[in-house]
Amino acid sequence: MSGRVADAGPLAGRAATAAGAVRARRRPGWGLVLAVPVVFLAVFFLLPLGNVALTSFTEPGLSNYTQLLETPLYGRTLARTFQVAFVITLACLLLGYPYAYAMHRARGGVAALLAALVLLPFWTSILVRSYSWTALLQDTGVVNSLLLDLGLAERPVALIRNLLGVVIGMSHILLPFMVLPLYASMQRIDSRLVQAAGTLGASPATAFRKVFLPLSMPGVVAGSLLVFVLSLGFYITPSLLGGPADTLIGELIVQKFSEQLDFGVGSALAVVLLVATLVVLLLGSRLTRLGALVGQEEER
Amino acid sequence: MSEQRMPRWLALVAAAIGFFLLVPTLIVVPLSFSSARFLEFPPPGFSVEWYENFANSPNWTNAAWNSLKIGLAAAALSTVLGTACALGVQRANVRAKGVLNAIVIAPMVVPVVVIAVGTYDVFARWGLAGTFAGLVIGHTVLAMPFVYVTVGSGLRTFDRSLERAALTLGASPMSVLWRITLPLLAPHIAIGALFAFITSWDEVVVSVFLSSPFLRTLPIEMFNQLETNLDPTIAAVATLLMAVTTMILAAVAVLRARQSVRRPTGGNP
C-alpha cells in the first residue's frame, strides 16, 4: 500500500525539502532575483572566458596550439609550473599541518592568536607580501644582511631572481590556504574518537596516527587541492621573485597579451591553464566536496 | 579542542611557523619608517619621509583615491548581486542548483590571469578598458563570490518559519524580505561587503589590464613603481594598504562577536 509521509511540520518551515513538501501559492519571483546576478556573471565572466577559448581557436587558428606543442619553451614552462606547484603544495602541507593541528589543540586566547597569525596574511594583498619577500630576499635584503652580520655567509646568497625565491615566497603566501581548510576539517573531527582510542589502549602517538590523521584527510585533500590549483595560475609573485629564465605559465600569458600582443598564443596558453585547473579540480572533486575549498558549509 | 595541553614541541613548531607567517607580512612596517634611502635592514634611523613622499605625490594620492572609489562601488555592487544570488539560489524553483553554485564560486578558483586576459579582450572591444566602470565591473566579478558565500552561510541557519509567520500576519512577500529577512541577514551581508571591499582594494592582475596611465589603482601604481623605484616609499604604501585591511578585519571580528551573542528564539524554555 502507499506509504505515508512523515509529518515534517510544514508550518514550522522544516519541510522545505527536495520532496517539494512546501510550495508558496504565488512564488515571489525568486527566479527573477536570481536571474540578475546570473546574467551579470554570464556577460562579464563566462563570456570573457568563452572569448579566450574562441580566440585561441580563431586568431589565426589551430596554429596557436600546434605552436604550443612544437615550441619547447611552452612545454618546459608548463612542466616547470606544475613542478613548482607540486613543491609548493608539499611545503605548505609540511608547514601547514602542524600549524593547523596546533590551532586545533590550542585553547582560548592562544587559538585566537594562532588564527590571527593566519588570517592577517590571508587577507593581506599578494602584492604587499610579494614585495615584502623582495625586501627580505634581496642581496641587500634582511635575510642576507643577517647572514652576513652573523658571519654565516661571506657573500650574499642568491635567494631572489630564481625559483628558490619563487617557491619560498609562494609557499608563504599560499600557506593560509592550506591551514584554513585543514583546520576546518580538524574541528569537525569528533574529539571523543581520539579519547576512545586512548581508553582502548592506544598511546597518544598511535591514536593520532590511526584515528586523527586519517580523519583529517578530507582537509588535507581540500587544502592541497586549493594550494595546487592556485599555484598554477600565479603571476605577481613569480614576476617579482623569479628570474627571466624561470617564467611560469601565468607570467607567460601576461607577456603574450601585454608585451608581445600575441593574443592567439596567449589565449591558447590561457585555455591550457584553465583546462589544467579544471581537470585537477574535477579529479579532486572525487575526493572531497569542492565547496569546502572556498569555505561553504555542508547543506543540512 | 582537545582536553590535554598542547605538547611543548608542538607549541614551538607552531610558534616558528607563526613567525614565518608573520614576519614577511609585517616586515614592511619598520622598513617604511626607515631613514635610509634604500631598503636596508636593520633600518638606521626613524623617518616619516616616505609617508610624506606618498602624501605629496599626485600619482600616489590619485591612485589611492581611485582605489577607494572603485572599492566602495565594487563592494556595493557585489553586495547587491551576491545577496540576490544567495537568496535566489536557495529559493528559486530551478534545477541544477549545483551547477549554478559552481558558476558563482568559479571566480574564486579559476586562475586570475585567465579571467584578466579574457576580461581585457572583451572590455577593450566594448570600450570599458581604462574606465572606472570597467574596473568596478571587473572587481565585482571577483568579489561577488565572497558575498555569496557569506550570505549563503547565513541563509543556511536562517529560520524560515519567521518568514511564514510574517506572511500569516499579513505581510506581503516583499515586506517579508524587507522587514524580516534582510534585517536578520544584515550582519552576514555586512561581513560580505567588507570582504568584497578588501578584494577590490588589493586586486592587481585584472587591474593590470583594465587600468590606464590616467586611471590607476593603488596596487597598480605600486606594481609599476616596483621595477624602477627602490626607495622605501613603496614600503610606506604597502603599510598603508595593510593598515586598511587590518582595520576592516577588525570590523569583521567585531561583527562576528556580536553575532554569536544573538541566539535564535523558539522553543527554548
Added chain:
Amino acid sequence: MNPTTAPTGVLALDGVCKRYRDSVAVEHVSFVTRPGEFLTLLGPSGSGKSTTLGMIAGFVEATSGSVTLDGADLAQLPPHKRDIGVVFQNYALFPHMTAAENVAFPLRMRGMAKAEVERRAQAALELVKLGRLGGRKPKELSGGQQQRVAFARAVVFEPRLLLMDEPLGALDKQLREALQLEVMRISRQLGVTVVYVTHDQEEALVMSDRIAVYNDGAIQQIGSAEDLYERPGSLFVADFIGESNIIRGRWDGGRGGRLVRDGLALAGDGGGGAGLTDGAPAGLVLRPERIRIARSAPADAVAVADGCSVTGVVQEIVYLGMAFKYVVKVAEGLTIHARAGVAERPRDVEAGTSVTLRWQVGDGVVLPEQVAA
C-alpha cells in the same frame, strides 16, 4: 467584538487530500467547525494533522478538495491575505523586534494608525498578562512568555480563525497545563474559532469542544471528548484516547455476542453486531476504571457463564496517587488492567492473589479489527 448577523469563523474542509509523488499525507479530510469552536486535530506524528493545518494556512497546496472560511474559497488567497492567526510550534517570534513590536506587526501590515497600533498591541499583551514586558526582546523572555507573545501576536488583529501547531510542546508539565487554561479562556473571550494540533491526548481532552482523531492521513472519528471516550468508533481511537484494555480475538455472534479468545468468551456491547462479522478479528475495549476487582471466591466460577467476568492472578499493584492500578494476568499473553479508587479498593488483594474481574455488558465495546493499511 463586532457583532455580525452571519456566523463567523466557520471553517469547512471538504474532501481535502494532499498527495506527493509516492505517498499520501492527507486523505479525504472533511469537517465543518461551528463559530467559536475549539477543535483539536489529534493524532500520532506523521498522521497528517500538521499538513492539514498547512493547507488551511496556505503553505501547502491541496491536491484536491476545498477549504473555505465563512463560505469564501481560501485556495484563491495567498497566505498573507487569508487573515488567519497562526501560532507556530517554535513561536517564530522576530528576534530583532521587541515583544511589543512583534505584537504590533500585523496591525502595521494592515496600515493602522500609529496610536491605534500601540493601544491595541498593549491591550493584547495585557490580555496574556505580559503588559509590562513589551519592551523586551524575545531572547530575554522565558519559553512560556515567548509562547504568550506569539499568542498575543496571532490574535491582536482579531482573526476569525486561529491555528495552533503544537504550541505547548516545549514546555514543562506545570507550565503547559497553566497555559492550556489560558489559551482556552482567551479564545473563548475573543470568540475566535480555534483549530489546535497536538499529539497529546490529555491536552486534547482538556481543551477541546470537539476532537478529530487522525491516523494515517485520515480522520478516524470526530466528536466531543466524551463521545470519543465512551463510544469509540474504532480500535485505533479507543487505543489512542485514554487508557484502556483492548482484548483482541474473534467475534462470535451467538449468545448475544462474545469476543472469543484462548477459550475465553467475553461479553461486550457489539453495537448490535453492526460491522462485526462472525469469526472476523475484533477487539473488546474495556476501560480500567469500569472493571471491578475482588478476591476470587468459589462461587465466581458460576458467574463466568455470563461472559462479564474473568479470573486471573495479580502480577503487580501500581500506586497512582488517586487510584490503584492492578495488573492482572488472565491467560497466556493476556494481561488486563483494572483501576480502583483509594476508597473503594479491596483490602485483601495483593500481588499473587487470585482475583475475579467483573464488568457490565454495556461498559465494554466490541469493535472490528481494522483492515491493515
